[in-house]
Amino acid sequence: MTKSVNSRELILGILMDVTRDGEYSHIAIRNVLSKYQYLDKQDRAFITRITEGTIEQMILLDYIINQFSTVKVNKMKPVIRNILRSAVYQLKFMDSIPASAICNEAVKLATAKGFSNLKGFVNGVLRNISRNLDDIIYPGEDGDEILYLSVNYSMPEWIVKKWYSEYGFLQTKAMLESFLMDRNTSIRCNLNKISPEDLMKRLESEHVKAERSEYLDYAIEISGYDYLNAVPSFREGLFQVQDVSSMLVSEIAAPKKDDYVIDVCAAPGGKSLHIAEKLAGTGHVEARDLTEYKAGMIRENIERAGALNIEAMVADACVFDKESVEKADILIADLPCSGLGVIGRKTDIKYKMTPEKQKELVQLQRKILGTVKDYVKKGGTLIYSTCTINPEENLENVKWFTQEYPFTMESIDPYICEKLQSVETKQGYLQMLPGIHHGDGFFIARLKRNE
Numbered sequence: 001m002t003k004s005v006n007s008r009e010l011i012l013g014i015l016m017d018v019t020r021d022g023e024y025s026h027i028a029i030r031n032v033l034s035k036y037q038y039l040d041k042q043d044r045a046f047i048t049r050i051t052e053g054t055i056e057q058m059i060l061l062d063y064i065i066n067q068f069s070t071v072k073v074n075k076m077k078p079v080i081r082n083i084l085r086s087a088v089y090q091l092k093f094m095d096s097i098p099a100s101a102i103c104n105e106a107v108k109l110a111t112a113k114g115f116s117n118l119k120g121f122v123n124g125v126l127r128n129i130s131r132n133l134d135d136i137i138y139p140g141e142d143g144d145e146i147l148y149l150s151v152n153y154s155m156p157e158w159i160v161k162k163w164y165s166e167y168g169f170l171q172t173k174a175m176l177e178s179f180l181m182d183r184n185t186s187i188r189c190n191l192n193k194i195s196p197e198d199l200m201k202r203l204e205s206e207h208v209k210a211e212r213s214e215y216l217d218y219a220i221e222i223s224g225y226d227y228l229n230a231v232p233s234f235r236e237g238l239f240q241v242q243d244v245s246s247m248l249v250s251e252i253a254a255p256k257k258d259d260y261v262i263d264v265c266a267a268p269g270g271k272s273l274h275i276a277e278k279l280a281g282t283g284h285v286e287a288r289d290l291t292e293y294k295a296g297m298i299r300e301n302i303e304r305a306g307a308l309n310i311e312a313m314v315a316d317a318c319v320f321d322k323e324s325v326e327k328a329d330i331l332i333a334d335l336p337c338s339g340l341g342v343i344g345r346k347t348d349i350k351y352k353m354t355p356e357k358q359k360e361l362v363q364l365q366r367k368i369l370g371t372v373k374d375y376v377k378k379g380g381t382l383i384y385s386t387c388t389i390n391p392e393e394n395l396e397n398v399k400w401f402t403q404e405y406p407f408t409m410e411s412i413d414p415y416i417c418e419k420l421q422s423v424e425t426k427q428g429y430l431q432m433l434p435g436i437h438h439g440d441g442f443f444i445a446r447l448k449r450n451e
C-alpha cells in the first residue's frame, strides 16, 4: 500500500467517524494523528487539510456532486458519499494535486473498501465533475438568497434563515464569509510573568508572527508556528490560548482586590484563570463544573499558570447550593450554549446543532440562572455570557432574567475600548458578531443584584 493511499484511507475513516458516528472532527483527527505517529509532517498536514476542508465545505460539495450524479448524495452508500466528497474537495480547492490522481485514488479506495462494483460510478462522477468544474452554476445572489448563502458558504438552511431574519442579508453574508477565513490563534499574555511588549519581542525571536489586538492591549494574534508546544514562550506559560471575545468577559467583570468570585460553568478554566490573574494573588475564585473530569481540566490549567487564589470543584449548577448564598462579589455564568459564534473554529457545530437542541439550551440556561442568582451578594455582579449569536440564548434570556429577578443591567462602557462601545453596551450588553467584530461571536451582559 502506498503512503498516499494510506492517508486517503485515514481521511475516509475520519469522515466516517464524524458524519456517521457523530464524532467531533478535531477529536477524530487528533485520534488518528496520535495513533499513526510515524506519519511525516506533510502527511499529517494533508490529512488535516482534507478532512477539515471536506467537513467545512460539505454542503457545497454535495451540491456539486448532485449536479453530476443520478443517485443523489443522501441516497448513496455512506462510504461512497464520503469518498466522493473528499475527492471533490481536492478537485475544487487543491490545485497542487492532478485531477487524474484524485480520481484514480478515489476509485482505488472504493475498491479497497469492498465496492468494486461501484468503481465505474465513482470514476464517472469524478471525471465528469473534473471536466466541468469551471462551468458549474451555483445559486446566485439575485435568486433565492437563502439558497445562495447556504450553498456558497456551506451553512445549513435553518441557520441561514434564522440569521437572515435577525441580521439581514449583508450581515449574514459577512458572518458566513468570516467563518470560512483562515484565522490566527488568539492568545492572552500572562501579565503576572511578562508584559505584552516583551512577549511580542519574545515571539518575534521565536519566529512567531504576532499582532496586537485592537480591543485589548494584552490580547495578541499569532501565526506562522508549527505546534504550540514547540514554542518556548508557550511552554514557559508566558501566554494562554484564549479568544479576545472570551477575554472581554473578565474585563467586563472587572474584579476588585479581595473579591470572591464563583464561576459556575468554568471548564477548562479560561475565564476563571483570567479573573484570578486580575485579582493579582488576592481574593478567591471558585471554578466549578459538572464532572470530576472537567474539574481535572481546570486543575491542569491552574497548575500550568501557577495561580494560587483559585480552586476547581465539582458542582452541578442546576442544583441549589445553600452554602453559596450571597457569597459572591462576582458570579460568572458562562453557560452551555449552541456555540454558533465559534463555527469558524469548530466547524461541526453547524451540522450538529438543531432548532430543538437550541430550545432545550435556552431552558437549561434559564434553569441555571434561576438557580445560581442567589449566590450573588446584594449589590454584587452577575456576568452572563455565551459563545453564540442566537438572540433567544442571549438578550432574550437577559430580559427574561431581569423581569423575573431583582437584577438590573449596567453599562459596560467603563470596561471596554471605544471601538466596542455602542447603544447596546451602554445598556449593559455586548454582542460580538463574526465578520463585524474581530474575534469569536460572543454575548456578554453585566447585571447588578439590586440592594
Ligand SMILES: C[S@@+](CC[C@H](N)C(=O)[O-])C[C@H]1O[C@@H](n2cnc3c(N)ncnc32)[C@H](O)[C@@H]1O
Residues within 6 Å of the ligand: 246, 264, 265, 266, 267, 268, 269, 270, 271, 272, 288, 289, 290, 294, 315, 316, 317, 318, 334, 335, 336, 337
Ligand atoms: C461554555 S463552557 C465554559 C467555558 C469556560 N467558562 C471557560 O472560559 O473556559 C460551558 C461549561 O458548562 C459546563 N456545564 C454544563 N452543564 C453544567 C451544569 N449543570 N453544572 C455545571 N457546569 C455545567 C460544561 O461542562 C462546560 O464546561
